[in-house]
Amino acid sequence: MVNEKLSEALKEIEYFLLDMDGTVYLGDELIGEMDQTLRFLREKGKKLIFLTNNSSKSNEKYIEKLKRLNLFGEGDEVYTSGMATADMLVERYPEETVYLLGTEALKEEFKSKGVNLVENGQPDIAVLAYDTELTYEKLCKFTTAIKKGALYIATHPDVNCPAPEVFVPDIGSFMAMIELSTGLKPIEIVGKPYDGMGKALMKRFDAGNNKFIMVGDRLHTDIKFGNNCGFYSALVLSGESALDDVKKSDARPTFILDSLNDIKNYF
Ligand SMILES: [Mg+2]
Missing domain, CATH: 3.40.50.1000 (HAD superfamily/HAD-like)
Incomplete structure (x- = not known):
């Protein structure tokens, strides 16, 4: 080679x-x-x-596994598409309110980085993450927010999450459903x-x-x-x-x- x-x-x-x-x-x-x-x-x-x-898990989950395999050393980091999305929001949209369709772990991550998360009312931005705790209520909040004009941002594009024996739809599948419902695609995908x-x-x-x-x-x-x-x-x-x-x-x-x-x- x-x-x-x-x-x-x-x-x-x-x-x-x-x-x-x-x-x-x-x-x-x-x-x-x-x-x-x-x-x-x-x-x-x-x-x-x-x-x-993968924006469904916090970086600690990955660090745990890497440590177990003796692959994580001093100064190393794990960086997820969810963390990158939070960093981008703080940098480019510091004042805007954000509705996050994501796991509780990711919400904590967003809050710790200073993203202005809101649960109610019309947000300026709606972020779609890989939400393994998805509910119908969260989904409707999301489609309503983007239909009413919130900027639609997605953490990454993967359609399925590789897993042994089971078939696991990832965020790309959610995007397809949201597009069929609202006619809208993300203005930006981060991962x-x-x-x-x-x-x-x-x-x-x-x-x-x-x-x-x-x-x-x-x-x-x-x-x-x-x-x-x-x-x-x-x-x-x-x-x-x-x-x-x-x-x-x-x-x-x-x-x-x-x-x-x-x-x-x-x-
Ligand atoms: Mg690989």
């Missing part, structure tokens, strides 16, 4: 944005000696940020492959796009996200994609690795 420029790029890259399933673990198993690889990256001074589109999470991180760390690399196993989400943000990207073949898939996709990984463990060879 041709990764001639990877060693050069690693000199300027400071932030490793890491997909989780298929990239650092598979289900409940580490991919190779990933714990040692991540430790190596930390020792090289790289900041590790685990990224997920991968859109650039919202990337913009929020660049802002937060005050860093240019050449300081970031997105590492993931999916071309149409992880690598597209890297492309859309102008970040370096590395496709790892340890999860969903095979080398052949690259030719068929319009997503363009900057680098391709059998797994993230190979990165050590380029320092």
Whole structure:
């Protein structure tokens, strides 16, 4: 595999944005000696940020799992599309009121970041998240709010949430139902492959796009996200994609690795 420029790029890259399933673990198993690889990256001074589109869980749930697998170290962070949405709202709409269709965990997250959440009355903005505690009442509040003119923002686009044995509709399915009912689509979607999470991180760390690399196993989400943000990207073949898939996709990984463990060879 041709990764001639990877060693050069690693000199300027400071932030490793890491997909989780298929990239650092598979289900409940580490991919190779990933714990040692991540430790190596930390020792090289790289900041590790685990990224997920799932806005139904708080980042603590992910941190728990990563700690259990020995993958979470000092200075690491988990950043969800829900957190990115809250950061974006505080930055761009500091005064506006927000109705959040989301889990209690996400509501707490929004409040702690200073988003002006309201339960009653017409909000300025209505945010759709992956709400695993969805009720009909919440749904009607949401459709009413956007029909009456609230800005409609969604945390991410995934249609289903991968799960063993059961079939789990994610936020993209809610969007389809809301569109059929109201005729309205979100004016903005924050999560991968859109650039919202990337913009929020660049802002937060005050860093240019050449300081970031997105590492993931999916071309149409992880690598597209890297492309859309102008970040370096590395496709790892340890999860969903095979080398052949690259030719068929319009997503363009900057680098391709059998797994993230190979990165050590380029320092
Ligand atoms: Mg993945």
